[in-house]
Amino acid sequence: MAKKTTKGTGPANARQAKIQAAQKSGGGGANKIVVATVVLVVAIVAVVAGVVWSENQRQSAIGTSTATPAGATMGEGYRSFADVTLKPGAPTVDLYEDFQCPVCGQFEAAVGPTVDELAKEGKIKLVYHVLNFLDDKTGAKNSTPAGNGAFCAAADGKFQAFHDAVYGAQADEGTDVTDTELDAWAQQAGITGDALTTWKSCVADGTYTKYIASVNDAAFKISGFSGTPTVMIDGKMQDLGTVATPQGFTKAVEDATT
Amino acid sequence: MTADVDEVGTEAPDRRRERVLDVVGLLARLFLGVVLVVAGAAKVGHPLTSQRAVQAYELLPNGVAGWVGLALPFLEIVLGAMLVLGLFTRPVAVVSTLLMVAFVIGISQAWARGLTIDCGCFGGGGQIGANETKYPQEIARDASFAAAGAWLWWRPRTLAALDRYLFGH
Numbered sequence: 224m225a226k227k228t229t230k231g232t233g234p235a236n237a238r239q240a241k242i243q244a245a246q247k248s249g250g251g252g253a254n255k256i257v258v259a260t261v262v263l264v265v266a267i268v269a270v271v272a273g274v275v276w277s278e279n280q281r282q283s284a285i286g287t288s289t290a291t292p293a294g295a296t297m298g299e300g301y302r303s304f305a306d307v308t309l310k311p312g313a314p315t316v317d318l319y320e321d322f323q324c325p326v327c328g329q330f331e332a333a334v335g336p337t338v339d340e341l342a343k344e345g346k347i348k349l350v351y352h353v354l355n356f357l358d359d360k361t362g363a364k365n366s367t368p369a370g371n372g373a374f375c376a377a378a379d380g381k382f383q384a385f386h387d388a389v390y391g392a393q394a395d396e397g398t399d400v401t402d403t404e405l406d407a408w409a410q411q412a413g414i415t416g417d418a419l420t421t422w423k424s425c426v427a428d429g430t431y432t433k434y435i436a437s438v439n440d441a442a443f444k445i446s447g448f449s450g451t452p453t454v455m456i457d458g459k460m461q462d463l464g465t466v467a468t469p470q471g472f473t474k475a476v477e478d479a480t481t
Numbered sequence: 482m483t484a485d486v487d488e489v490g491t492e493a494p495d496r497r498r499e500r501v502l503d504v505v506g507l508l509a510r511l512f513l514g515v516v517l518v519v520a521g522a523a524k525v526g527h528p529l530t531s532q533r534a535v536q537a538y539e540l541l542p543n544g545v546a547g548w549v550g551l552a553l554p555f556l557e558i559v560l561g562a563m564l565v566l567g568l569f570t571r572p573v574a575v576v577s578t579l580l581m582v583a584f585v586i587g588i589s590q591a592w593a594r595g596l597t598i599d600c601g602c603f604g605g606g607g608q609i610g611a612n613e614t615k616y617p618q619e620i621a622r623d624a625s626f627a628a629a630g631a632w633l634w635w636r637p638r639t640l641a642a643l644d645r646y647l648f649g650h
Contacts, residue, residue, distance in 0.1 A: 255648050262568060266559045273555030277528040281551075284529065291621070359529035360605070391574070443533055449608045 247268070270291045284359065284367075286432035292374045292382070297434060298441035300350035303383045304342040314479035315348040316341075319442050319453035322369035322389050323357040323396050325444055330467055331390035337469040339383065347476055351386065354439040361397040368400045369408075370435045375425035376412055384412035437478060444456075506639030509629040510564050513577060516626055517561025523604035524554035534606025538600040556580075562588050567642025578630030584623045592616040620638055 297300045300317055316338070320327040342349035353373060355366035369389050376385035388411035394400045405426060414422050442448055449458060454461040454472075456479045466472045532550035536543055549554045560580070565574045588600050596610045600619040633639070 258647060259569060262563070266563075269559055270552055270555040273525070273558075274551045277525075277531075277551045279553075280526070281528040281532075344522070356529065359527050362526055443536075443607065447608065449597070449610050449613075 279324065284432075285436045286429045288428065288430050288433055290430045291379045291434045292431065295434070297437040300352040300438065301377065301382065303349045303351055303386070307343060307345045309348055310345045312481040313346050313348055314457045314476060314481075315350060316476065317350045317453075317455040317458075319352040319353060319354060319448070319451050319455075321354045321357045321366045321371070321451045323361070323363070323366040323394070324451045325357075325393070325396050328390050328393045330452045330463070331387070333467055334392060334469055334472045335387060337472055339387070341473070341476060346480070352438050352442055353384075353435055354442055355435050356439050356443070356450075357396065363397050364399045365394055365396070366436060367429070367432055368405060369394070371426045371429055371431050372408055374423075374431040374434065375422045376409065376414060378425065379414055381412045381416045382415055385409070385414075388412045440464055500640075502636060503638060503640040506570075506633060506636055507567075507641055508633045508636055510567055510570065510642070511641050513574075513626055513629040514561045514564030515635070517557045517564065517577065519561075520555030520603050521554040521561060524601075525558075527604060530604070530606065531601070532558050534599075534601030535597070537601070537607045539594075539596060540587060542589065546584055564633075567639055567644050568647075569638035570639060570642055570644050574630050574633035574637060578634055581623050581627035585620055585627065588616060588619050588623065592620075 271391055289297075291297060291299075292301045318338070320331075338347075338349065341347045353370045355370055358364060358366045373382055373385045373389065385408055388408040391411065392404070392407065394404050409419055409422055411421060436453075442453075452463065454463065454466050456475055459479075461475055466475050524534075527557070528551055531554060532547045533547040535541070535553070538546070540546070541549060557580075560573055560577050561604040563569060564577065584600070591598050592614070597614050599606050599608055599609045599613070599615075600623075601607065602623070603618060637644070
């Protein structure tokens, strides 16, 4: 700037210098502060609005119903075949599954019947941890309605049947579960008549959504827990490659039987 | 300054150099800006996943980490959009660079403490299997974003920035 003014001798240069000086001391500075203030306010409002919106979304995903299935409290897994008397020394098998998870579907197809059999014979205490993290991840309404379906069926003593029906005809990952699919699972599980009516309104109300969310939260607080399916025998995380066959699963259970 | 060199022919190479640096600045701005918008947008609508991603670093109390998880996507989008527009480039670059440095520190401490997490940089996140971690890649990637931010911190003047049209510099 200094260079220019010393160089300029003509009236044109002097006028330009005056204009520049006027611009500098005039609107320029104040303008920037005004713009900065406006932009900062807009930015803060945008972030705060985003947080509020997300929190609402989170709250509505969790729901308000405090119902828990029989025998479980918030955050705890649900024991299937609860009326079976356990054989002495039978280990506890915790299965962490999400109804939307394709690998869980493969696991169930391979080992599901074996697990059911062992539980029925009282050789294992079978505890399901039904998770729904894939709903948030994929944006689909899938794991949560399916989970509600299972726990609403539990009231009718049909948890295991419904669970097996879901994995027998799993909805695609990332897609919303349709009423048709839900009804088909209920039918497969043998829910009929008045029980079906009760079941439908139970599912529609998202009765167990908060419970499922609490179980989901608890699972992800376990050190080393990385997703579904996760199999634990007496609290020890199993290598999926080993327990994903009927023989491997049975052997792991026998090894843990005391 | 540019007005001066117009008049003096011998300063032309300097001017060309300035122009090149302006273009480098533009590229740094668009690179970091687009990355931030994409990273933020990927997390919007997944509040639980986003919260769990932050909590998995085990750096902040769970409640605080939850709020960070909710706010971070929108902060990233705002910063990214301002960089793309070239609005208040330097202050935005300072915040973005510090954010990237914080991410690098967060990932490094997770690695050092033996946590096995996905950084959740572009959505997802949380604990993963020990053989699935990608700490070196994640740190290198975030460091490259930090470098783009540092460039703009050092030299915020860029081509086609809103700053230039609004404030003339």
